[in-house]
Amino acid sequence: MAVKLLILLQLCVIVSSIQDDRKVGRLTEVFAWKQLTYDIDGVALTQDRVTSFEQNALLRRKRQSDLVYFKNEYMDERIWSEKYSRMDSRVIPRWNLYRPKPSQPNVGTNVNQSDAFFIQYNNVPMGVERVGDRVFITVPRRRYGIPSTLNYVELNQRERSPALKPYPDIRQARSLTSVYRTRADQCGRLWMVDTGLLEIPANPQQVQPPAIVIFDLNTDTQILRYQFKDEDIPAANTPTGLASITIDMQSDCASAYAYIPDLTTFGLIVYSLKDNDSWRLSHSYFHFNPIAGNLNIAGQNFQWNDGIFSITIKQTGRECNTAYFHPLISFHEFAVSTCVLNNKTAIQASNYWSLYSVSMKILLAYR
Ligand SMILES: *[C@@H]1O[C@H](CO)[C@@H](O)[C@H](O)[C@H]1NC(C)=O
Ligand SMILES: *[C@@H]1O[C@H](CO)[C@@H](O)[C@H](O)[C@H]1NC(C)=O
Ligand SMILES: *[C@@H]1O[C@H](CO)[C@@H](O)[C@H](O)[C@H]1NC(C)=O
Numbered sequence: 001m002a003v004k005l006l007i008l009l010q011l012c013v014i015v016s017s018i019q020d021d022r023k024v025g026r027l028t029e030v031f032a033w034k035q036l037t038y039d040i041d042g043v044a045l046t047q048d049r050v051t052s053f054e055q056n057a058l059l060r061r062k063r064q065s066d067l068v069y070f071k072n073e074y075m076d077e078r079i080w081s082e083k084y085s086r087m088d089s090r091v092i093p094r095w096n097l098y099r100p101k102p103s104q105p106n107v108g109t110n111v112n113q114s115d116a117f118f119i120q121y122n123n124v125p126m127g128v129e130r131v132g133d134r135v136f137i138t139v140p141r142r143r144y145g146i147p148s149t150l151n152y153v154e155l156n157q158r159e160r161s162p163a164l165k166p167y168p169d170i171r172q173a174r175s176l177t178s179v180y181r182t183r184a185d186q187c188g189r190l191w192m193v194d195t196g197l198l199e200i201p202a203n204p205q206q207v208q209p210p211a212i213v214i215f216d217l218n219t220d221t222q223i224l225r226y227q228f229k230d231e232d233i234p235a236a237n238t239p240t241g242l243a244s245i246t247i248d249m250q251s252d253c254a255s256a257y258a259y260i261p262d263l264t265t266f267g268l269i270v271y272s273l274k275d276n277d278s279w280r281l282s283h284s285y286f287h288f289n290p291i292a293g294n295l296n297i298a299g300q301n302f303q304w305n306d307g308i309f310s311i312t313i314k315q316t317g318r319e320c321n322t323a324y325f326h327p328l329i330s331f332h333e334f335a336v337s338t339c340v341l342n343n344k345t346a347i348q349a350s351n352y353w354s355l356y357s358v359s360m361k362i363l364l365a366y367r
Contacts, residue, residue, distance in 0.1 A: 031162065034161065151164035175222070177207045241263040292330055323335065
């Protein structure tokens, strides 16, 4: 199923890029990527950088004399590209740059895709957020060959298909394993969940514990990495579901709360910045509705079961705001007061379950 969704997403990206018209209805098209490219410290990544000598790589190597290969540190046959040799070695990605000797055509035959620095087709953007002149674009690591999971482009450059730049730079970007979506707050901070997981089908690897990460957008530095408690992450596959984050704040920047839906194991993690503490809530409204799970998208039939997917806050001007949320697979929108979410012990109250309400029901005609 994930493969099908991936294909659909890529089709969307391709379709949107082949329109010559830069107007879509009343909207002006700003970006349209056919396939993502990267700009890493001024070096353009515009096509695959892999180490395996597949047929197509061989063909490409014949066509192009200056091809740069990326390779793991443990390879002895390392030859640094002249382009990179003058760079500070600390900024070189873990998958070092490597140019095979033409005299050794078999070098690298024993390596697999996990060594690839860039496999263009695998780079699927999933989160996009504009803050001022920058647009942050996240590429979760659900396949091999993703050079940087958190990136940005500058809006004022007005390039149609701009290259992504690692945020804040390739060195700091290396501390992030995989990010689905970011959320900026009114205090110049960019929040996200680093799932810590290389979500490779059939070979997932928890590289580091899942954590909330905050960057200060004024200084472009990381100001927080809060590792979730064990109780927040009840199952090994929970990190795959930490795909979004929502911030609730009164006037005071220091007392922000973050809400992280867990769409895989159906919960809601709340983090208090002031208390530097987190807790996990459950409610049956966080689950998917099996009646809504049969999907047919562009001729593809499949069942899906994502639970609570995203949250939005309605400011009330009073102490308690309203949080609206919905499972992806559901016909309902639900509501709960942020005062319930922000109260560490509210879940112990006998009326906790009734503090949530159905705010909207989508009526669909069935065939
Ligand atoms: C690919 O290589 C990595 C190490 O680079 C290794 O952990 C993994 O098991 C290999 N996978 C296969 C299928 O050989
Ligand atoms: C927040 O709490 C974690 C333990 O859960 C701790 O490791 C970290 O240092 C704390 N951060 C701050 C800023 O107090
Ligand atoms: C938090 O919830 C508990 C349990 O319902 C309640 O006793 C307590 O007064 C609440 N705290 C606040 C600050 O609302």
